[in-house]
Amino acid sequence: MSIPYERSSAAPVIEPVRQRKLAKVPFLELAEGRLQGVVSSGSDVSRVYVSSITAGDHGLSCNTNNNRPCGGLGGSYPCNHLRLLLAEATVQYGPDRVARYLRIEVAEGADLITGLHPAVAPNRAAEVFSSFLRHLSYLELTPTTDPLPELQWFPASGAVR
Amino acid sequence: MVPGLGGGALMLADTLRAQPAGLTEALALVDGLDDALVHGLARLDEARAAALTGLAGAFAGSPLADRVAVSIDKIIVGAVTDEHLAVLAGARSALLGAAHDALLDTVGRKRSDHPPSASPGAAVNATGGSRSWLRELAIAGWHGVDHELAAAGSQTVQALLADPAARRLAVLLDGFAAELRAAAPVATLERIPVRRWADLWSRALLLSQDDFPTEVSEPVDGRFLLLGVDLHEHPTVFRAQAHGLLETAGGEVRLVRTSVAAPKVETITGPSAWRMLAAFPIFRAALAEHRSVEVAGLLLTTAGDLLWDESRVTAGEPADPFATARVRLDAATASGAAPLDRHPAAIAEPVLLEGYTAGPDGLDLGGVTVALDLDRLPAAGPLTPALVTASTACLGLLRWDAGRWAVQPLAVQATVKRKAVAVHTGDWALGPTEAKAAKAEATAGTAVDVLRERAGRLLRK
Known part of the structure; x- marks a missing residue:
């Protein structure tokens, strides 16, 4: 018997x-029409980069935590931080979800970076930074013993098949 | 009689054969409303308007008749106000509540009635923001959800999370908003989870009403015996909900639930999610070591939820959940659901099944097969589809979704390499007991430390 996805309360939406x-x-997300995140510097332990790629027109932005532009980002050529961001997003979400969100078209199994048609985008460091802080704020919230009946709609899944 | 089948399997065979009267019709009315939400209430064509009118017609003669009729008329002519939307969500909830009752009636189990006298909830700030985002969603429809509209709920969620009294709504909205963000722009999505999003939308809207009732509870003493653990997760929450029996001091045996939930981030998942529940060592040990728990003065709600409090419990002797189920489950009394929580998706009835034949389609109970819901097997526990297929006994939750019953396994007894094993979803509550998984967890478990250290670098400037 086939189960109609449209008529299922437990229909899986997010893999x-x-x-x-x-x-x-340490942090990346698909949000506000961008893949955005925080990338550790390869050479300086005290430095992090705030990097983002917009969905659709693939606008690139990369700045240090001191808000200096990334030296590796030459015009519309993605720097190593952006490459790492895209590679790690592919690990976290799987290539299909990232490609769909950023609207990247590549042959099946190809590296997503090859499907990027990059452009220069405005500095988004402030937005990404505040998003990271919001992300971290979840770790400060207290746990709860309330029954939360709506969590029946959100099963933990992913056991190894 | 089928030889070798336990009481649970016999009870289940009756449930599977039952055809509750009116169920199909009620769900068809719900589908009409849900389809209208796909395209948005601002763009109702004749067919969708007719479906809504049909919904109003179904309430004729009920106490809700006038309000539903007026609100649907107004919505059809374009007056999509908070008040009319609340009535629409209420009507949908009433239909699904009736479906819930009809389905649950086919499950042979003693159940106490839920008293109608829930107390009005404490007023929660920020519900206005929640209502207005939900209104925008209803007007635009799922097809109209773009990155901006999906993200627009975020500020409200942050405000709600700051208020512990609003956690229930905050956790729901946060999970719902994450799905919309992941799916945006929805217009390009191949398939839309029509019923699911309508469920989440209407429940969130009801929870955003200032007079949403809270459950009444009273303190109980006794012994909690574990049956199984159901794990729940979305990007920012991890929850372990234990189903078990409460033997009260008065000699009663009640079927209850008790749970602990922790906020988290998306990258903390799988077995390391248990680390977020560090504040509940007795709870985790009871799950991992299958211990009974002595409770003194824990609050039990009228809906059957035991509100866990580490200061009012002590770990007792080990008690095998399969033995507990074999000896006590049939005689236990369940609690009726709170009126506004009634929904087919809320049904999660503990069952013990034995003497079946496990196959690819489900468990053959001797002439009737119950489907298995293996999508609900969590990465945070050791239970796998292969173990379920090799099993001879299964403790699980009986659920109903997408037109059928299915059993979600919580524990199995199986024969692996000619050795009898018992595997439970909560076995890794204190960390994985299997070497490979433990190693992976040790690496991933440092996520929180890494996040905090990196954040320090950003804040340093």
């Missing part, structure tokens, strides 16, 4: 994310 090491890219 479970895959766990990844956070040292290189």
